[in-house]
Amino acid sequence: MSVRLDELDRKILAELQEDASRTLDEIARRVGSSKTPVWNRIRKLREAGVIGKTTAILDPDALGLEACFFVLIRTSEHEADWQQKFLATLRARPEVMEAHRLAGDIDYILKVQVANARAYDVFYQALISEVKIFNVTALLSMERIKDTTALPVWPAQTETSSDG
Structure with missing residues (x-):
């Protein structure tokens, strides 16, 4: 709406x-x-729900969280019990900044912010010990090119007529 x-x-x-x-x-x-x-x-x-909570945006580098991984997850499990356990696991992990369920070959993508590759491995080992996952691919972000929380607030659409 x-x-x-x-x-x-x-x-x-x-x-x-x-x-x-x-x-x-x-x-x-x-x-x-x-x-x-x-x-x-x-x-x-x-x-109206347009504005949600107000929060502070922290700098991950200043906090020593310099490694951002995008984690692609494929699963062979699609039952409601597995999904509930998986989602609860993700919500309990503070290093998971975003999680999206996808259409296509990949089932989920996660944005994971950690200190380094070793910290990512700790996260990964904990994740796979809690839920069964068919395939996990981790992609390390080499450079943050654009990072914003601002949604596009486009001007209202106006109709134009052409003489012609």
Whole structure:
């Protein structure tokens, strides 16, 4: 379900995604509005579920978590019990930053952030000891080219007519 957003909503969302720690006064100034309407918009966007929790984004390198692995998983197990155990295992592992179920030859992809290859191996050994997995392929990211949590907040679609 999508929510209908106008230009001011989109500007507010863009500002919040850039830096949610800005004051309400600063956000209002940057979007060309006053504080009360911006506060009301933010409240409504939260209530509608457009804005979720507010959190701090940490630098993995500063924390010594310099190795990012993308882990491709194929499984021969597709029963509900296996899936529940697998998902519970992933949710319990703090180094799993993202997990996606895929269509195609690969069943799941994980983004795993760890200190180094040895730490990844500890993760891998724990994972395969808890759930049966047919095939695991780990790909080490050599360079983070783009890393954002900001979703595209495109301007509203406008219809154009052509004389012609």
